[in-house]
Amino acid sequence: MTAELTWRDAAAAAEKATRRSGVTVRELRGVAECVAAEEMLADVWGAPRDAPPIPADLLTSWLHCGGCVLGAFIGDVGVGLTAGIAGAPGSDSLYSLIAAVTGEHAGRGIGMALKQTQRVWALERGATTIVWTFDPLVRRNAHFNLNRLGARVTGYRKDFYPPMRDLVNRDDHTDRLVATWHLAAPGPLSSNGEPGPRILDHDDAGDPVVTGDPAGPVVLAWIPPDIEAMRRSDPAKAMRWRLAARAALDSSWAAGYRPAGVTAEGCYTLVRG
Structure with missing residues (x-):
């Protein structure tokens, strides 16, 4: 162009x-x-x-x-x-x-x-x-x-x-x-529509669960819908999410995964390579 x-x-x-x-x-x-x-x-x-x-x-x-x-x-x-x-x-x-x-x-x-x-x-x-x-x-x-x-x-x-x-x-x-x-050609990375396992999820109480090391071409990492409201209402839980997201992003980044987008369910789509 x-x-x-x-x-x-x-x-x-x-x-x-x-x-x-x-x-x-x-x-x-x-x-x-x-x-x-x-x-x-x-x-x-x-x-x-x-x-x-x-x-x-x-x-x-x-x-x-x-x-x-x-x-x-x-x-x-x-x-x-x-x-x-x-x-x-x-x-x-x-x-x-x-x-x-x-x-x-x-x-x-x-x-x-x-x-x-x-x-x-x-x-x-x-x-x-x-x-x-x-x-x-x-x-x-x-x-x-x-x-x-x-x-x-x-x-x-x-x-x-x-x-x-x-x-x-x-x-x-x-x-x-x-x-x-x-600026000439904005566009997210493509995940080719592939589903993947969640390396970061939540339990029934809304607390973070780091489920394992990333593996495969695509993995998912769920994040809360409103972390700012959580910081105000439950700062301890918000800090648990900060540290869990840090662990998931740190390990996936080191393994070559990059965030390609956010799914309708609130997961980062992390694509390797």
Whole structure:
């Protein structure tokens, strides 16, 4: 596919996503919008307003130096944000640092509108990939990144970040999967529709069960439907899931398996080779 056809395809996907979600996605304009975005990010992550995930001064600096700081707006009100920066000079990859949608507007496709517009932004500036990380236990993010966007998992990092103090990540390990989104031809790995045994499952009480070492071309790893709610209601159980998922992903990654997608039952499909 030529660069022009790739851009047209991406632009059409972005226009469709923004129309469906009912928002306008554009670069932030000025300090006031950066301050409003800072406050929105703090609220989404449950962080104090004076300790947001990304402060307004950094958002302002990234805009000034040509970074990607896109907001989703309903009228003049920001309801979502994604921000990214380039890698080393001459890099053809954009690193997406954060993406967020306010809770009251979740579930209406704003995240897709943000990511598709970010894809267009990156292509216009010569990028071929966008890279980011995500928590492997957050099922909805895994489904969005792998199944809907078609990103590939290209890394697994235990305790990728230092301990974090926001309500989403507090008192938890910061294990992350690395997602690489190939902008010209996004698409998940293929598992060829093959079923496989579960190396991570749950018992009747909802506790994790690591069932064995991976074997065969495809294996499955079940993850809870809402680990964030579990962290609030039963942090001890949530930690058991963190350590069990770490054991399953660590062993499968070492054996050459890579997450290809998430099944309707909530299992990672792990494909070898």
